[in-house]
Amino acid sequence: MxxxxxxxxxxxxxxxxxxxxxxxxxxxxxxxxxxxxxxxxxxxxxxxxxxxxxxxxxxxxxxxxxxxxxxxxxxxxxxxxxxxxxxxxxxxxxxxxxxxxxxxxxxxxxxxxxxxxxxxxxxxxxxxxxxxxxxxxxxxxxxxxxxxxxxxxxxxxxxxxxxxxxxxxxxxxxxxxxxxxAEMYRYQKKAAIGVVSTVPxxxxxxxxxxxxxxxxxxxxxxxxxxxxxxxxxVVIGGGHPNYTTSYMDTRDYNILKASTEYVLAERQTGVDGNSTIAAKATEAVANSKKLFGLFGNSGGQFDxxxxxxxxxxxxxVRGNIENPSLAEASKAALKVLAQNKNGFFLxxxxxxxxxxxxxxxxxxxxxxxxxxxxxxxxxxxxxxxxxxxxxxxxxxxxxxxxxxxxxxxxxxxxxxxxxxxxxxxxxxxxxxxxxxxxxxxxxxxxxxxxxxxxxxxxxxxxxxxxxxxxxxxxxxxxxxxxxxxxxxxxxxxxxxxxxxxxxQSSLLDKIIAMLPDSLLSILNPKLTTTQLNNAITNGARTVTKPGIGSALVPDPKAAGYYYMMTDRGINGDYSYTDPVSGVTTEGKYFPLPAFTPTIVRVKLDGATIIIDKVIPIVDKDGNYVTGIPNDANDGLAYDSPTAAVGSPLAYNENGLDTEDMQVLPNGDFLVVDEHSPSIVVVEGTTGKVKVRYTPAGKKLTGANYTVKDILPVVMLQRRANRGFENLALSSDGKTAYAVMQSPMGQKSDPNYSTAYKNSRVVRIARLDVTDPVNATVTGHYVVMQSAVADYAKNSAGLTVSNKQTDMKYSAASWLAKDKILLLERANGKAKVFVVDLNFATNMLGKSYENTLGPEDIATAGLGLGGLGIVPASVYEAFSTDELPALTLDAADATGTSPSYEVKFEGMALVGDQLLLANDNDFGIADVTLPTKIWKVSLKRALGSF
Structure with a gap:
């Protein structure tokens, strides 16, 4: 009342x-x-x-x-x-x-x-x-x-x-x-952090x-x-899965039970919770470990x-002695946190x-x-x-x-x-x-x-x-x-x-390193003056803009040095429509077909990228592998945009379209390729291909090196020029993650327009490369790209022309076990995401693995939901929205402003500094754009993910 x-x-x-x-x-x-x-x-x-x-x-x-x-x-x-x-x-x-x-x-x-x-x-x-x-x-x-x-x-x-x-x-x-x-105190001053609650x-x-x-x-x-x-x-609270399944997944409970990082204190029948938490806190301190307390009743909370x-x-009196009092739980937390002499937040x-x-x-x-x-x-x-x-x-x-x-x-x-x-x-x-x-x-x-x-x-x-x-x-x-x-x-x-x-915003280093103009023979010493001159005749706008930004990796053995890499070389879109039949033939033209993908070691000298060493990729006999497509699945290739439609270049099964790279512990290189798509081991000093891993059935019997078709066969259905573009390698060099550039499903598929064109599902292959020349596939996952609506405006806030098919993953770095960093880009913007595979569905061996069922957004019972597939968790870590100047500086100034393509394709994580490199396409689109490296100090530590 x-x-x-x-x-x-x-x-x-x-x-x-x-x-x-x-x-x-x-x-x-x-x-x-x-x-x-x-x-x-x-x-x-x-x-x-x-x-x-x-x-x-x-x-x-x-x-x-x-x-x-x-x-x-x-x-x-x-x-x-x-x-x-x-x-x-x-x-x-x-x-x-x-x-x-x-x-x-x-x-x-x-x-x-x-x-x-x-x-x-x-x-x-x-x-x-x-x-x-x-x-x-x-x-x-x-x-x-x-x-x-x-x-x-x-x-x-x-x-x-x-x-x-x-x-x-x-x-x-x-x-x-x-x-x-709590997170900021830990990151900025290395303090300890903890939470204690009587509820879950x-x-x-x-x-x-x-x-x-x-x-x-x-x-x-x-x-x-x-x-x-x-x-x-320290974490102490309710929500123990033995009493309620609402607040915690059993998988995480099992992780805690098996953890070598945490001492687990949990509710036990007939045992005083005050004694339990006190004893486990003492154990945690004695062993320099963290403390996790799991208690609660059927409602999740302490009684x-x-x-x-x-x-x-x-x-x-306590509602149930098996749960600790808040006072005793707090004392246990303080005991553990106080071991950190930098301080704590509780x-x-x-x-x-x-x-x-x-x-x-x-x-x-x-x-x-x-x-x-x-x-x-x-x-x-x-x-x-x-x-x-x-x-x-x-x-x-x-x-x-x-x-x-x-x-x-x-x-x-x-x-x-x-x-x-x-x-x-x-x-x-x-x-x-x-x-x-x-x-x-x-x-x-x-x-x-x-x-x-x-x-x-x-x-x-x-x-x-x-x-x-x-x-x-x-x-x-x-x-x-x-x-x-x-x-x-x-x-x-x-x-x-x-x-x-x-x-705070992420900070862009004022010094932007650029690669000076030089003839492409600096990358491929075997190229002749005649070949370079013919390239101009055949449609190249320049032969003095080396494009080495397809990869960017710190040299693990030489501080201050980085490995970069070219793609397949100068190329552009070829299209011819027959005036009589109206039939259009599409492909790519290669004005410098003799060019071979090349690994380049560089050092940064202020605003200049200095080439220290080049390693052209070659076959077992030392011949340039070139970037020419392997077969019809890679599309037609011509030597110029005006070549006769009936005179394509011959396919080359040695050819590679290299797109990302990591350095193996033995000094060799692990490289991903878009053509097959494939993963390639390249010898560290000679550039010889040791082995190339392709999808099942892709034998490439004409290649002059070893080919092993161990990858999922479904990857043969990658979109044209959209194979592997991303590669991450664990810090011990034993686990590799190769990520497709885009969703799969080819235009020739009758279901393309309805089922696959607007799919956001992208495949990830995980490999055990402990023995790089005898790798095995250990995982096959999917990650969801952003919706195109997220790229409706560029970093300057201007409306941009993008379609779902414009979305691309273009670079990767390793963070932790089954957790990688992926760079996503489209016109006008780029983002970096933390991608966590730990609890994503491993499709390896599943009945739908080698079908396009996961990508299918039109057929009932298919797609991720219909098949019960859990994609990787994704968290945004950085967006060029934070640094509009970076977007403008990296833009490939073709097309209609502001819908310029932001072609970041090289990415290295050094501490909490992100290094980004662009693919300038050898100047085929923008003759003024050199290869550059930008340094971005992230506003948040990636450990927060």
Whole structure:
């Protein structure tokens, strides 16, 4: 039941005065030490869904008053924060006829780009939370509110975002992944990071600090990323798959059980969870390992702490001893994290408070706040203990909530005694607004909703740098001392001395290295002057623009040197339409047919690429293999664009169209080719082909070197000139990944237009090359290219002409086991993606492997969904949108501006610096464009993927 507002205001005024000595709601810092140097340790404690009235209710149960008792009520800084998200903002903005949040221009860093009063208006909601301020309007506070994912994202990244987003930008852009404060602390200062929660570790709040996803409901994807990619030093939470299958994939559980990186602590029947987590923490420290704690019940969470209704004698017991208390879990986390002398970031969540409040479950809510309070006491004891380098000068502890929940109000006319609980009855009847799980017939407590509220939440802080909180008070809300949850993020970032990488762009090195003009004989010494002159006669626009940017690989044995590579040489499109029959003949013309693909070692001397050594690729007798097509499957070849249609060049089964390369441990080269497509081992000093691996049935019996047809036969159906263009090699040189340039399906196939033309499915072959001349195929996967809509505008924001068939993968690098970097490009733009094969379907040996069923987007029962194929996971790591100047400088200036092709085809990853090289096509299209190398310092460490 609710009391008349006038009476509530009177009670609230009295309570506000009574609480002033303990709850200094005006935002004070007391005598907190605030040293000038950055702190080393930040501990953020979140009472999920906890508002001040919940704190007061628990305090009264535990201590018999509303003014003092809870440990964090004694912290020197006490204030309040707004928690709204973009979804809430837009709801209020639309109702007011105002502009909604702009994904492109609105930013929490600049209050002139939005109206903070649309997110939270103190004139409507109060300058302080109830009961410190009784002026808040109930209808307003219940109209819209954040969810835990968007609130967690604000605390973890400083970004306002949509309901449900986990460290992801508003509007769900493909490049919306946001680095969290935990990740940035690890990358910038090599600190340890951890999360602890009483709810599943993949749930919204812990997830926002150590994962990234467009939806909080993608629990298993979130779990995969936490366990296999981010890999925090400590993760403790619920969601154990033995009790519920909702929150974690069994595969990841098995990975943890087999892990040599983590010590796994898990719920065990009849064993005290406090003992379990403590023992495993000790084991982790003794063995310099990380700690992963998996607990929970059938609902995923730790069982609620249970307070008893024992007036005068409060008592709270754990809901199930097999799960640890939050305090013991936090102590275990601190023990492991403290081993890192660079410092740590730890997020601790008491999530039961929120779950209880959704149910209007007063008893469980009290148990949750008790659990939170015991945790804060344990943290204080840990910081206070002597004998280590952790103290209140170098440690900042913040206790807050991510949002309000339930609009609970205590009835001052029916106060409860210390240790007493109200009569609480189960309920299944609607009250007209919603159906609470519990009701309170005696009226000691009332609820207004089973959902979140837009109420202010309290903020408490102790330790180093607490004065930073004062500096944000009232910035958005004049005449108040309210801060925002995004400003809590800024406080923590500043306290740790971190740079916000989310606000940075990738940086382009000012020095762009270029290859000077020289005759192509610098690459192929056997070329004659006559051949070069004939090339001009036959349609080459120049023979002085060497194109060596099809590959770019650091020389593993010589720092500062790189290997680059040509493709098949100067070539252009041939087309002849018979004036009588109207039949069109298409192919390629090669004005310099004697040219052979060449591996080139270079060094960078400022803005100049200097050729150090050339290795022309030759057959076993030392003859140039050339770039001429092997057979009819590669298309017709002519020596000029005007050659007679009946006079094509003879096919050459030695011919290679080389497109990417890696250096093997023995100094030989592993090269991919578009013609067959094929993978080739080239001897490191002579350039002789040792072996060429082709699709099954592609024998190339006329080749003057060894050919082994071990690749999947379906690869013969690659599109014309769209074979292997990408190659990655593991750091130990044992595993290779060859990626097709585009989806398969040839124009001659009668189903091409309907089934394959607009497919986005691209094949990846994985090979064991431990013995390079006896390689075996060990995997066959697919990855999804971007939709053409993602390339509708170029990096300058101009509309670009692109079709799905324009999408190409053009370069690759290895990152980790079954994880590679792929460069994707089209007209006007290029992107770099992290491609993770770890849990993609290995199609090797499957009935559909050597069919085009995976590519088929038209036939029922086929395609990835129809066949049950899981593609590789893809995360965007870089886009030329970040560096428009790079796109313009790399553009092949043919066609119609701005639809220039951005021909990055060489890529090397050196630390977090990306080196890109262009394929200038030997000047056949743009006679002014040389081979170049650009250096890009990425705004985010690739370890974040």
């Amino acid at each position: 609710f009391f008349e507002r006038r009476h509530l205001r009177t009670v609230a005024a009295v309570l506000a005065l009574t609480m002033a000595s303990s709850l200094t709601g005006c935002g004070t810092t007391g005598s907190s030490t605030t040293p000038a140097t950055a702190v080393k340790n930040v501990i953020l404690v979140i009472g999920d869904g906890m508002q001040l009235e919940h704190e007061r209710a628990a305090n009264n149960y535990l201590f018999g008053n509303y003014t003092e008792g809870l440990a964090f009520w004694k912290f020197p800084y006490q204030g309040q924060a707004s928690t709204w998200d973009v979804t809430t903002y837009n709801r209020f903005a639309t109702a007011a006829g105002k502009s909604v949040w702009s994904a492109s221009t609105s930013t929490a860093d600049d209050s002139t780009t939005f109206d903070a009063l649309l997110g939270y208006d103190p004139a409507k909601g109060g300058k302080q939370p109830w009961p410190l301020d009784s002026t808040g309007d109930k209808t307003y506070l219940l109209t819209g509110a954040t969810d835990s994912a968007s609130a967690g994202t604000a605390l973890a990244t400083g970004y306002k975002t949509d309901d449900g987003n986990v460290a992801w930008k508003t509007g769900d852009p493909e490049d919306g992944r946001l680095l969290t404060i 570790f993949t749930h919204a709040t812990p997830a926002t600090f150590v994962s990234h996803n467009k939806s909080r409901n993608n629990y298993k994807d979130i779990g995969y990323e936490i366990i296999n990619s981010v890999k925090p030093e 609620y702490p249970v307070p008893s209704n024992t007036p005068g004698t409060p008592s709270v 997020m601790i969540e008491q999530g039961d408070i929120d779950w209880a409040n959704h149910a209007n479950d007063f008893k469980s809510m009290v148990g949750g706040v008790y659990d939170l309070n015991e945790t804060v006491k344990a943290i204080e004891s840990y910081v206070d203990q002597p004998g280590d380098d952790i103290d209140w000068n170098n440690t900042l502890v913040i206790v807050t909530s991510d949002h309000g929940n339930s609009y609970m109000r205590l009835n001052s006319a029916k106060p409860l005694q210390k240790g007493a609980l109200p009569q609480q009855d189960a309920n299944s009847t609607s009250n007209g607004s919603y159906t609470p799980s519990y009701v309170y017939p005696n009226g000691e407590v009332t609820y207004g909703t089973g959902g979140h509220t837009n109420e202010l939440v309290r903020v408490y802080a102790k330790g180093g740098k607490t004065s930073l909180l004062n500096s944000f008070e009232g910035i958005w809300y004049a005449g108040t001392k309210i801060i925002d949850n995004t400003q809590l993020y800024k406080v923590m970032m500043s306290a740790l001395g971190l740079t916000d990488q989310n606000k």
